[in-house]
Amino acid sequence: MGRLESKVAIITGGARGIGRATAEIFGREGAKIIIWDMLEAGHQTAQELRDQGYVAEFMQLSITDVPALEAAARDIFERYGQIDILVNNAGITRDKSLLKMSFEEWHQVIDVNLTGVFNCTKTIVPYMVERQFGRIICTSSVVGQVGNFGQTNYVATKAAIIGMVKTWAKELGKYNITANAVAPGFIKTDMTDLIPEEVRNQTVAGIPVKCMGLPEDIANAYLYLASDEASYVNGHTLSVNGGVA
Numbered sequence: 001m002g003r004l005e006s007k008v009a010i011i012t013g014g015a016r017g018i019g020r021a022t023a024e025i026f027g028r029e030g031a032k033i034i035i036w037d038m039l040e041a042g043h044q045t046a047q048e049l050r051d052q053g054y055v056a057e058f059m060q061l062s063i064t065d066v067p068a069l070e071a072a073a074r075d076i077f078e079r080y081g082q083i084d085i086l087v088n089n090a091g092i093t094r095d096k097s098l099l100k101m102s103f104e105e106w107h108q109v110i111d112v113n114l115t116g117v118f119n120c121t122k123t124i125v126p127y128m129v130e131r132q133f134g135r136i137i138c139t140s141s142v143v144g145q146v147g148n149f150g151q152t153n154y155v156a157t158k159a160a161i162i163g164m165v166k167t168w169a170k171e172l173g174k175y176n177i178t179a180n181a182v183a184p185g186f187i188k189t190d191m192t193d194l195i196p197e198e199v200r201n202q203t204v205a206g207i208p209v210k211c212m213g214l215p216e217d218i219a220n221a222y223l224y225l226a227s228d229e230a231s232y233v234n235g236h237t238l239s240v241n242g243g244v245a
């Protein structure tokens, strides 16, 4: 019996990276997976999950598009009769120091990493309330806890996540809905592949365990927070960062 048997889980940003690893692990644990992502690659990801025998589908949308989210959520609820888990994992970076960052770069990151998380949660929570069960998991970052050079926009969103899950924990606990966050450290994905090698090596040198994390390290933390084992964990941010902070 899997740890997420008979649960329906929406994973944003599940086409690749941490979200994709999460879809695989949640599928293995018996959840039915719905991936929300903008990337065409989501079709292939969902097919590969089905090839492994999991129930998985892909809906191509942006988490900034509220009407698309509302239509997708309605469709899922009509077909599955439940939405149990929301993993707000999608995120982007537009890194520049404050002096160089444009207003557009600020807004792009706020729109996806902060407003996108609000959009998805606001859309899904009424379905969770209806069934008096829900697990909301959001992706923060170690940089939201300690700050980072060149990431004013990104850090603002990742720090905000920590406050939002504490608020949702207080508002939604009475409906048997928990809200928690995971704060990853430096994880090997397409996002961190964008960072110049020299900077990556310097960053790894500063991590006590002396290596980058893997997408599965974060997916396993999401799994714990989505599982029954974490039913009394609420409003928490779980650091998964090799001891860097």
Ligand SMILES: NC(=O)c1ccc[n+]([C@@H]2O[C@H](COP(=O)([O-])OP(=O)(O)OC[C@H]3O[C@@H](n4cnc5c(N)ncnc54)[C@H](O)[C@@H]3O)[C@@H](O)[C@H]2O)c1
Residues within 6 Å of the ligand: 012, 013, 014, 015, 016, 017, 018, 019, 036, 037, 038, 039, 061, 062, 063, 064, 088, 089, 090, 091, 092, 112, 116, 139, 140, 141, 142, 183, 184, 185, 186, 187, 188, 189, 190, 191, 192
């Ligand atoms: N990789 C790291 O070191 C690291 C560290 C801390 C936090 N995080 C966070 O973990 C999460 C996953 O990161 P990753 O490294 O797997 O990144 P990634 O770039 O590999 O994957 C992110 C996914 O989000 C999707 N996405 C982006 N904007 C979207 C939108 N508007 N609507 C729908 N989908 C959208 C992308 O298409 C992509 O598939 C992000 O929130 C990121 O900020 C990553």
